[in-house]
Structures are given as structure tokens and as C-alpha cells.
Amino acid sequence: MEEIYSGLLRALELIAARDPQVVEITFRSLFISLSSAFLAGIICIPLGGIIEFRQFWGKRALINLIQTLYSLPTVTVGLLVFLLISRSGPLGGLNLLFSPTGMIFGQAILISPIMIGLTVTALASVSPQIRDTARSLGATEMQLIITVIKEARVAVIAAVLLGFGRALSEVGVAMMIGGNIRGYTRVLTTAIALETSMGNLELSIALGIILISISLAINLLLNRFQGR
Amino acid sequence: MPLLEVRSLGKSIGSAEILTGINLSVERGEILGLIGPTGSGKTTLLRLVNLLDEPSTGSILFDGREVSGQPERELLAARRKMAMVFQKPVMFKARVEENVSFGLKMRGKEDAKSVRKRVKEALAAVGLSGYESRDANTLSGGEMQRIALARALVLQPELLLLDEPTANLDPRSAASIDSLLQSLAGGRTAVILATHNMQQCRKLANRVAVLQGGKLTAHGKSEEIFGPEEKSKASGPHTYGFSLPW
8 A cells, every 4th residue: 555655656746747758658648649539530520421421231230330349459459450560461561560650540440430430420410400401501412511510510529539538548559559669659558557567656657647637638628518 | 484383293201192293383473372281291392392302203393494303413503592491490500690691601602791791681681680699599489480581581592482480489570570571572582381370371372272181172362262351461571670681
């Protein structure tokens, strides 16, 4: 108990002193997870729009599959992306393995099902009368999709924030694709895992506090957007 | 040549026939009253005319050209000459100004200054001057109904489709909207007014079509349907200080 208590105190000291290692790992984590959320967002929101607005064979099954992939194990995605970008993989020539870009790519894949699925749900929740009104007032197909996305903006932003939160807190992709290289691909989650295994509890606790604080901030932001 | 002509129009959903064999026409400057009990098919007919739904049988001619069953581009072109006010209008999550200017922005033919001016005129026409900055979703049902009317009027449609446009309004507001609609008579706009308010229909419509069970059971001049002495005693368009935005 005393060890935890002293570790906590030391961790707070590290945060208060803006320890360079803590700051660097935190900012790298934020950069990689924000980038993956942005990348996934620009692909998944329009894709969610297409799935919601187009009628095609197997649409329901596709949505079910996407929703099943919400809980995709991060190590499975890590393995998949590893196979894709490893030297002998189809994208091996891009030299993405053990790089922040590879981590962004992997995390974007990981959070895509959540973003697509929640975007579809968000758009489906917009009243059909809004669509009728927009069409009746002369909206083209594309203007209609944009109007509906605007109407569902709070829920769509929530989808992006949830995706960001999952990217920030995952460890499988970051470890397998990033390789936890100090000063290059080490992020909050992989650093916590490593420092704990090395018995460096105060640094682990400091990073843990930061991770929880960011998650809390995301949650507060979500609630604010959702008007709660 | 009538502005709108529907020939043998029918709509089925599954095995249920919602509308059967509807033949109607509307001239420019005319107000056609569409009356009938709830569930008689008035809304379905308006949606078909507005090209929001596809008819199961028959055809719709707008300005002499067949528009039903055409590709989306042609449907859109025809739809942009019409405007519809729904029975329970919904507002976009935006200010009143964005709601009223929505259709103009979709067409993208006017600059921001001109759009603002037309929005202002349309709001004045429905008695809601100064509402531009209000959040549209915080308005009362009656105000929303008038915003929906302004949103349609601002487009200066050739055909205005109204589904119970005064159902949510208090008597005074309803009367002012009636005056506004009456001032359309004789102009370039044709109006189809679906209502189960006989008094309103009697007051405004030049011709009346009666729908029952999805079929047209009577169709003729207002005097023929209601009797000559009952025809409009309504006041002029400016009675309540409202006037059309064009």
C-alpha cells in the first residue's frame, strides 16, 4: 500500500514538474490518436452516409458485421496490419512498420467499425420528415446527404470522439506496429505496460493519471456535445 | 394548358390501395381545394404530385411534360418549380433564417444579400418579421407552420402544395394565412390546398376535389360543391398587414 502511495506522490511530482519524458509520450499519444481519428473520420463518415442512403443487397448484414467489429481485439488488428506492412507484406515497400505513420494507419483501421457504425446509427436517427423536407425544397442527392449529416452532427462528432478514445487507450496495435521505440513510437499505453513490467511504478502511475484525465476530458466533451 | 395534370393516378403499398384512378388538373393562379376525411389519401396525393413518392399507376404532367417515372435529374428540375408545406412541418437544426433560405441555397442562384432580402420579405409575409436569428426548433407549433409556409413562399413556386397549412394555428393566425393564400389567386402560382376544414376550403378554393377512401368522389367548382351563397366572404390580402413577398 505504501508503495502505491509513494508511487502516486512521485507520479504527481513528475506531472507537476512537466517531466520531459512524460510530456513527450503524452504529446506523441495525442498526435497519433488524433491523426488516426481524423483519418478514419474523413473516410468513415462519408462511408457511413453511403451505407445509410444507398439501398443494396446485404445492407442489413453489412451493418450487423460492422457492429460486431466494434469489439475487434486490438491484437488481431495489430496482427493484420503487421502482415500488411511487414517487409514481405503487400504494403512492405512503404516502410511503415515500427513508425508513427504505421500506428496511425493501424489505429484508423481499428476504430473504423465504430465510426462507420455510429455514423450509420446517427444518420438513421434523423427524422424521415427532415429528408422529405429537404427533397421537397429542391435538395440534390448530395445536398440531402450533407443536410442529414449536419442534422446528426452531434452524434457524428460523438462517433469521432469515441473513436479517438478507443485509439488512445488501445495497446495491441501500438505495441505490434509501433514496437514501443523510446522517443519515436512509445505512447502512453505501451509506456505504462513497459514501465510497470520494469518496476518503474511512479512513471507508470503518472502516465496512467494522464491517460485517465484525457479519457475524462473526452467524456466531458461528449456530454457537452450531447447537451447533458 | 393546365400547369398540373394527373391522369389515372394510383398508389398502392403492398396489397393496400391508397389512391385509385385520380384524374385532376390545376391551372395557374387557381386554388384547388382537396377535401376528405383523415386517411382519404390527401397527403399521399400531394406527395405524389411533389414527386417525393413514385406512383404505382398513372402519370403526372407538369407544364405539359410528363414528369412521373423520369430520371432523378428531371424529377429534381420539376420539384424545384414546386414547394410543399407538410402537415407537421419540421425545422432544420438552425436559425429561422437558414431554414427559410434553405431552398434558395440548394438552388444556389442568388447572392447572400439577395437571399437575406427575400427571407426578410417572406417572414414579413407570414407575420414573423424579426425572427431571422431565432432558433427554429424553439418556436411554437404555429410559428413553425408559418416558417414552413415562408420557406415555401420564398421560392416563388409555380405550384404550392399545402397539407393542412393552418391546422396548428390559432384562429387569428389561420385567418391571416388564409388571406395570404387568397392573394395568390389569379397570379402565376397554382395552389393545391389539402384540408378537412370545409370552411377554409369554401373560402379559398376556386375548385374542389373530394377524396374518400382513396377515390375522387366529387370534383367541381367551389359553388357546385358547396353552393353559391357560401362562397368566399374572406377579406383581402392585406387585412392583417401581411402581403406576398413578390
